[in-house]
Amino acid sequence: TLPVLVWLLDGTGSGQGSRFALAQSLAGAAATGWVFGFGYFLAGLYWIGYAFLVEADVFGWLLPFAVALLPAGLALFTAAGCALAMAVWSSGPGRIFALASGLTLSEWLRGHLFTGFPWNPVGQGLAFIEPAMQGAALVGVWGLTFLAVLIFCAPALLADDGGRAERILAPLAGLLALAALIGGGMWRMPPGPAEEIAHARLRIVQPNIPQALKWRSDNRSRIFADYLQLSDAATSPETSGIADVTHLIWPESALPFVLAESGDALAAIAAVLPDDTVLVTGAIRRGGPGGTQAFNSIHVVDGKGAITATYDKVHLVPFGEYLPFQHLLERLGLQQLTQMQGGFEAGERREALDLPGLPPAAPLICYEIIFPDEVIDRDRRPGWMLNLTNDGWFGDSSGPRQHLHQARLRAIEEGLPVVRAANTGISAVIDPYGRIVQSLPLNRAGVIDSGLPAALPPTLYARYGRAMVAALLVFGFGAAFLGLAADRRRGRASLRRRR
Numbered sequence: 001t002l003p004v005l006v007w008l009l010d011g012t013g014s015g016q017g018s019r020f021a022l023a024q025s026l027a028g029a030a031a032t033g034w035v036f037g038f039g040y041f042l043a044g045l046y047w048i049g050y051a052f053l054v055e056a057d058v059f060g061w062l063l064p065f066a067v068a069l070l071p072a073g074l075a076l077f078t079a080a081g082c083a084l085a086m087a088v089w090s091s092g093p094g095r096i097f098a099l100a101s102g103l104t105l106s107e108w109l110r111g112h113l114f115t116g117f118p119w120n121p122v123g124q125g126l127a128f129i130e131p132a133m134q135g136a137a138l139v140g141v142w143g144l145t146f147l148a149v150l151i152f153c154a155p156a157l158l159a160d161d162g163g164r165a166e167r168i169l170a171p172l173a174g175l176l177a178l179a180a181l182i183g184g185g186m187w188r189m190p191p192g193p194a195e196e197i198a199h200a201r202l203r204i205v206q207p208n209i210p211q212a213l214k215w216r217s218d219n220r221s222r223i224f225a226d227y228l229q230l231s232d233a234a235t236s237p238e239t240s241g242i243a244d245v246t247h248l249i250w251p252e253s254a255l256p257f258v259l260a261e262s263g264d265a266l267a268a269i270a271a272v273l274p275d276d277t278v279l280v281t282g283a284i285r286r287g288g289p290g291g292t293q294a295f296n297s298i299h300v301v302d303g304k305g306a307i308t309a310t311y312d313k314v315h316l317v318p319f320g321e322y323l324p325f326q327h328l329l330e331r332l333g334l335q336q337l338t339q340m341q342g343g344f345e346a347g348e349r350r351e352a353l354d355l356p357g358l359p360p361a362a363p364l365i366c367y368e369i370i371f372p373d374e375v376i377d378r379d380r381r382p383g384w385m386l387n388l389t390n391d392g393w394f395g396d397s398s399g400p401r402q403h404l405h406q407a408r409l410r411a412i413e414e415g416l417p418v419v420r421a422a423n424t425g426i427s428a429v430i431d432p433y434g435r436i437v438q439s440l441p442l443n444r445a446g447v448i449d450s451g452l453p454a455a456l457p458p459t460l461y462a463r464y465g466r467a468m469v470a471a472l473l474v475f476g477f478g479a480a481f482l483g484l485a486a487d488r489r490r491g492r493a494s495l496r497r498r499r
Helices: 002-010 021-053 056-086 094-110 122-126 136-159 164-188 217-231 263-272 326-331 366-370 398-414 460-498
Strands: 202-206 247-249 278-287 293-301 307-312 361-365 384-389 418-422 427-430 436-440 446-450
Touching (some): 002 021, 002 094, 002 136, 021 056, 021 398, 094 122, 122 136, 122 398, 136 164, 136 398, 202 217, 202 418, 217 446, 263 293, 278 384, 293 361, 366 384, 398 418, 398 427, 398 460, 427 446, 436 446
Parallel strands (some): 247 278, 384 418
Antiparallel strands (some): 202 446, 418 427, 427 436
16 A cells, blocks of 8 residues: 555645645645554554453443544554655655655654554564564664565556656565565574573463453452463373473463462462472552552462562553543543553563573563563563563454564564463464464463573664664655755756746
8 A cells, every 4th residue: 555655645746836835745745644544553453442342331332432533643643754754755766765764753753652552563564474574683663664665665666757667676676675684584584493491391371261251250269260270281191280380471460359468369379389380470469558559560479379579560551551640530430441440550660570490581561562672671681571461352353463463573673582471362482583482372271381482692673773763764864855856956957948
């Protein structure tokens, strides 16, 4: 669709020659960009509506508003990117550099402003196979966005005026760039499996508990029993349950009660865990003055049932885990999807989580893993990323699959493996090349027994990510200005000839 966007933007110069030509062109480009962005986000984020059906009697009426208003708001960034491109638009190849730069900058802003929501950035269009994904190790998903717009806009130049060779040159360059990206990725990836951490044996539990049943009080005992049973299950005739497991991993907010306040539950966990095995689990935690605040957390529990470490989620989901202007909106009768009175509180900062027998882990709860440049503590580089999530809100839709794909891109960007535990799926172990070592499909209960892939040295993007993206933007806008300058020179030459 990107060549069509180029042609539509070409047509926004209808006010050319009038006093307000530039303003009309910018307004037309913004309107075109908004419509394009609305369609893009509506198709890519429709699954958010599933969350409003979990408790349809309470939230169902909001479904059409959520499904339409979020894409409408996000499309404003696409509108801004197209308007910025139109400010330096030209008639030749320079205009695809203008669009690549404008959309890359607007996508970056979408990932940062108003708490950020960098879901499905355009750069994921290049990450369709593992070799092509490897470009994220060099320029990250923002750099892939720049390249994706250039490559996929290039066919638009086939319709330009000029000689055949001139029209074919840009699409040919796009094909060569795509081939280079894939070839470089094939060269980067080793033919065999990645090296693993010695003596680490992980067990990831995927209980597949429907979200509508998860928090019903009459299900609490059964849910806890299911976790214990899956944790100690023998997965083959050669295995003996949890005996050989060093680290047991449960997903986000695994249990429908406050684990730290349930001595019986901790004792039952201790009875199942061998002395040298630890449990890492998502949990709701109470804290703050008088225990009045709620946190979406990760607990580390040792073989004696003691909680030895905790991480509190830093980047909360607006309208899911808290409401902007929480107290005011609650007085008006509104509540977030989790229905936690007062909403969740955010943790102070992301710090590496220390686990016995393993390198430090970067803890990431739910969509914290979708934020490039924010997934690890830069002062203390971890050896892997731990992503606990509950995608049960979104059913058998593209949402959980998109979430997994973004986790794979973070692995490549940072050169770190990802261990992902999801309530209803997709749980997976991902190596630092973004390859899925093992996984469980959506809506299936089970466990994954796996080693932990070893980390790579920091990638070029992990070291210089923001500088790399800034360099691409400078290059792109520079090429766009050169195209604009060439147009103006041709315009002056034509005017002289007419005189």
